[in-house]
Amino acid sequence: MKLNVNDRAYDVDADPDTPLLYVLRDHLQLNGAKFGCGLGQCGACTVMVGGEAVFSCLVPIAVVGGRGVKTVEGLGTKQVPGPLQAAFIEEQAAQCGYCIPGMMMRAQALLEKNAAPTEAEIRTALMPNLCRCGTHMRIIRAVQRAAGSMKRGHSG
Amino acid sequence: MPYAGGVPLETPFGTLYGTNITPHATTGIGRWSEPDFVRAMREGVDRNGKHLYPAFPYQHFTLLPDDELHALYAYVMTRTPVEYVPPANKLTFPFNIRPLLAVWNALYLRRHDHRPDPMQSAQWNRGAYLVQSLGHCGACHSPLNALGAEKRDDYLGGGYAEGWYAPPLDEKNPSPVPWTTQALAAYLRHGIAPQHAMAGGPMQGVVGGLAQASGEDVDAMAVYLVSLMGVSTPDREVRENQSLALANASRTDSATPAPSDARERLPSGASLYIGACASCHAEGRRASSGTALQLSLAVAVHEGDPSSLIRIIREGITAPEGERSRWMPAFAGALTDEQITALVTYLRTLAPEAPPWRNVSEQVAKARSSS
Numbered sequence: 421m422k423l424n425v426n427d428r429a430y431d432v433d434a435d436p437d438t439p440l441l442y443v444l445r446d447h448l449q450l451n452g453a454k455f456g457c458g459l460g461q462c463g464a465c466t467v468m469v470g471g472e473a474v475f476s477c478l479v480p481i482a483v484v485g486g487r488g489v490k491t492v493e494g495l496g497t498k499q500v501p502g503p504l505q506a507a508f509i510e511e512q513a514a515q516c517g518y519c520i521p522g523m524m525m526r527a528q529a530l531l532e533k534n535a536a537p538t539e540a541e542i543r544t545a546l547m548p549n550l551c552r553c554g555t556h557m558r559i560i561r562a563v564q565r566a567a568g569s570m571k572r573g574h575s576g
Numbered sequence: 577m578p579y580a581g582g583v584p585l586e587t588p589f590g591t592l593y594g595t596n597i598t599p600h601a602t603t604g605i606g607r608w609s610e611p612d613f614v615r616a617m618r619e620g621v622d623r624n625g626k627h628l629y630p631a632f633p634y635q636h637f638t639l640l641p642d643d644e645l646h647a648l649y650a651y652v653m654t655r656t657p658v659e660y661v662p663p664a665n666k667l668t669f670p671f672n673i674r675p676l677l678a679v680w681n682a683l684y685l686r687r688h689d690h691r692p693d694p695m696q697s698a699q700w701n702r703g704a705y706l707v708q709s710l711g712h713c714g715a716c717h718s719p720l721n722a723l724g725a726e727k728r729d730d731y732l733g734g735g736y737a738e739g740w741y742a743p744p745l746d747e748k749n750p751s752p753v754p755w756t757t758q759a760l761a762a763y764l765r766h767g768i769a770p771q772h773a774m775a776g777g778p779m780q781g782v783v784g785g786l787a788q789a790s791g792e793d794v795d796a797m798a799v800y801l802v803s804l805m806g807v808s809t810p811d812r813e814v815r816e817n818q819s820l821a822l823a824n825a826s827r828t829d830s831a832t833p834a835p836s837d838a839r840e841r842l843p844s845g846a847s848l849y850i851g852a853c854a855s856c857h858a859e860g861r862r863a864s865s866g867t868a869l870q871l872s873l874a875v876a877v878h879e880g881d882p883s884s885l886i887r888i889i890r891e892g893i894t895a896p897e898g899e900r901s902r903w904m905p906a907f908a909g910a911l912t913d914e915q916i917t918a919l920v921t922y923l924r925t926l927a928p929e930a931p932p933w934r935n936v937s938e939q940v941a942k943a944r945s946s947s
Contacts, residue, residue: 469910472908472910
């Protein structure tokens, strides 16, 4: 199976009905997306496929086709974090951090469609993703901060 | 804000927005007298004599006796006034011409009192009254004619609501396991009942409302509706047995929930089922499966129309913000139209008693363009 992840082409030896999450983590060693529930209920596995935020635990690789996959590793690096990553750091939006890659990818999908979301739009968009530490208010602020910095065209 | 209006309702004639019925003097109904209110409820005419659209179900409220209208008036006039003007309706010509509703009313509006059936129990009669009046179940579950009026000769014979198929509640009811009074009452109150699919689409709002109704009233509605569905027939028993057998097979072998040849005939749909659905739906309703049901027991695969199955795959089931509810993830972003078409076609094989759907790809495209 051919996959394009973070603008890099991969050839993966896996069953077509294998969840994308397992391929990302076990075959490609992209461990940003997390396994939480495996039922599409928590959002920890959220990545982008063709610009849409999806639960990668419920997306078999067969359905990805030619659509590009983007994971949290595709947003920036440790040395040069992307605007969304930088905003999450600035707002200290992670506590345990398990939900954060999924939160970031759902927020990224939102910001690519709507560069200046209202707080209500951010809340609605992020609703499928859960955080058990309760950092929601910081996450909302981080997304607002990222929207601002993306608009100004620089990170942080 | 409760009762302040603005909730959009998609109709074949355009989009209507709920009006503000809080007692606000200028934007709500604060200056309405009780006779104004009663006239609106029974005749579909507002305080200024303007015709209301029948999406406001006054044709059902004609059944309400005076004392119930009096109680409703007292209730709405004691809510908190909210200053809010809902968006203007967006209706297509000629439906945007309100005076034409006088013609509609002349054709379809009947003033009638509710007459109890002396052959039936008091509970059945209470249920009949609630279903036909305040419940106005027929607004979605009855077929409509070209002018949006319910067809009287096919009461509760199945209809549409905001792009979802509202199944028949009469003897044509397609539920694979027949409804019992107990199961239907649980479903109406909680949106979930054993061996039945969860409430989705516009039914979620109905369940939210009925959760606040009295248990006796919901039980009465269930008694009446189950009586309309009638007694079991040989055809229904075949459907029930097949559905239960497929559900059991799905529990032991998630790869083959469908009749044995379906997997070979429809490999892409089968593969999608395994990758996207089986982790929750194969085992059936357990805590570890997110209370998902085996799909041979889901009414949406047995219906005459794929609309609801397509909608639920695309949109899932989500709670209104801040409320608890049942949950299913949405797949609109993950699956392409082609993939949803393949999946829906495969899932139809879980209803071996029913003919294949012929227009799945068109319906999938329609669901995408209207969301």
